[in-house]
Amino acid sequence: AVEVGARSSPMELSEKGGVENNGFVQHEAFEDKENDTSSQEEMPKTCSLDVDPVAVEETVLKPYAGMPKEVLLQFSSQARYRVTREILFWLIIAGSVALVCATIAIIALSPKCLDWWQASPIYQIYPRSFKDSNMDGNGDLKGIQEKLDHITYLNIKTIWVTSFFKSTLKDLAYGAEDFYNIDPMFGSMRDFENLIAAIHDKGLRVIMDIIPNHTSDKHPWFQLSRNRTGKYTDYYIWQDCTQAAGSVIPPNNWVSVFGNSSWQFDDVRKQCYFHQFGKEQPDLNFRSRAVQQEIHDIIKFWLGKGVDGFNFGAVKFLLEAMHLRDEPPVNKSQNGESITAYSQLYHDYTTTQVGLHDIIRSFRHTMNEFSREPGRYRFMGSNDDEKEDIEATMKYYGTPFIQEADFPFNFNLINMKNLSGNSIFEAVDSWMKNMPAGKWPNWAVGSPNAARISSRIGKEYINVMNMLLLTLPGTPVTYYGEEIGMENIASENVSEEHVNPGPVATLPEKSPMQWDGKVNAGFTEGNSSWLPVNSDYQTVNVEIQSSQSNSTLSLYRALTLLRNNELPMNRGWMCYIWNDSNVFVYVRELDGLDRVFMMVLNFGQESTIDLKAKAPNLPSEAVIRLSTHFSNAGKVVNTKLIKTETGEGLVLEYKTAKPVHTVEAFQGKCFVAEKACYSKALNLLYMNC
Secondary structure, eight states, X not given: OOOOOSSXXXXXXXXXXXXXXXXXXXXXXXXXXXXOHXXXXXXXXXXXXXXXXXXXXXXXXXXXXXXXXXXXXXXHTSHHHHHHHHHHHHHHHHHHHHHHHHHXXXXXXXXXXXXXXXXXXXXXXXXXXXXXXXXXXXXXXXXXXXXXXXXXXXXXXXXXXOOOEEEOOTTTTTSEEEEEEEOTTTOOHHHHHHHHHHHHHTTOEEEEEEOTTBOOTTSHHHHHHHTTOGGGGGSXXXXXXXXXXXXXXXXXXXXXXXXXXXXEEETTTTEEEEOXXXXXXXXXXXXXXXXXXXXXXXXXXXXXXXXXXXEEXXXXXXXXXXXXXXXXXXXTTXXXXXXXXXXXXXXXXXXXXXXXXXXXXXXXXXXXTTSOSTTOOOEEEEEOOOTTOHHHHHGGGBOSSSBOOSEEOOOHHHHOSSOSHHHHHHXXXXXXXHSOTTOOOEEESOOTTSOOHHHHTXXXXXXXXXXXXXXXXXXXXXXXXXXXXXXXXXXXXXXXXXXXXOOOTTOGGGOOOOOSSSGGGGSOSSSOOSSOOOTTTTTSSHHHHHTOTTSHXXXXXXXXXXXXXXXXXXXXXXXXXXXXXXXXXXXXXXBTOOEEEEEEEXXXXXXXXXXXXXXXXXXXXXXXXXXXXXXXXXXXXXXXXEEEOTTOEEEEEEEOSSOXXXXXXXXXXXXXXXXOEEETTTTEEESOO
């Protein structure tokens, strides 16, 4: 305690009651005062305080709310707080670095995501036969828009619409009069723009056909060319013809795909023009840079409209040999004058000429200009059925360094001459073993130019063919109506009057889509349709099959769902297990995933097979995940005794620690595209297995 008093306190005050401040006193006076010893007695005496120094220190360093900056800095600079703060700082830095490194590692190790043209089946629509919206008996673009929900119902996200350019409809709209316009039969450009918007609003994509090889003879380019007008003079392939005895002698023996000479005399130009197809479809001269630029401009126009990709058809016909030599006959002893059929010649000078792939690559380059926006990759397919020359087909994939088509469309399963387990295996293996490494396969079992499954190989095989299509690796292509098992209409119900006129050979598979059991199968509310509806429409239609759990449509939907949801089915390995005259057996599996799917498909007679003997590592039992006999789904089968009937298909599911593709005996029998491995711990895919 501090005590202050007149006598007892150690602190004494001057009589003036304070301490005098001499800070402003004259220097001389100050010196005098210092020398005046008597005045020292008058100075106040010092004050002493009895204060505990430890208590003072604790009082100063103890933090309190509202501390000023100076006090806070004294407090925070103490070692115990500074070290803690530094530890937290470096932990945050280390954690951030680790997070960045982990992100980079995941990105580096993650496989490329499947693009939209890989992830979904493709649904091919022949627009004139899909849905009529204006009661004129012809399908149209508005009709497609009305039925987009059917596409999503099938678990499909990509639509392929065949040609709808303005045309005289010779060759069913594949001879365009105007590449920049819609044929009035199908609607207007506004209808097309609305369709594109509706497709994209539903998260779907659309591919369209373009046939660059030829135009209609009504095309303005041809009219200008036949009159030798400016740059259009050489837009087509013209040659002098010899006239003798009132008939025209063509420059050589070249024959059109439809038969007879591929040269046609033009009365206006007084020369012959070349046509690989009908005489109404003159071939463009692709050795002309101006013609090539025209096609590039057409591509840009439609991509600008929002189209997501193209199928380029008939591209192997783009160039012809300039020397115009006769093509060699298949039968060397045949009289040249009797050659009228396309199959009677080897087409060495009219298909796949040097420079062809340079043109196709240029198409790819133009499309890539529109693929730079994320999520807007533009698909490119090519449609040239080489049939006997699989190596020529594979060239359309491009090279390891220069891309062409994302894939050439595969018609191996359509071109089979007979049906058996062995023939199915050969069709699949032919594509897989010849496909360049790193490329993506595709499959089709129907098209506008081939008889439908049920008419080509039999009704009993509809479901098993769809099961094959949707469980093979790659992109499946379904032709409209195959999901419900539509059949060709009878040929006698088709005549030239249905195509104004035109070829009728490929019309039976183009009959109107069967939507319901009403008049005209719900295709049109008009009095008639451009082609007759199949007589079975009351039992084979979308409406009735969507209500039946055991219908072709229900199985199709279950298969697309399986393909979309199961990793081994959409990007895993495929390994051949067995094939004979009756069955084709293969598995789909993924590295790191112990769940395997095995397909047992019967394309012959009733069969019993011991799969355990064919693949010893198989478990003794498997579960039927899907079956063409719907009541069998969920049953357990003995892998030593697998029975199948004609046209029956099984998707078996089992677990194993040793997948088939790792077994030495199956090396060379397994294929994978877009390889990926599964990590159970992280629940993600990675590349380096």
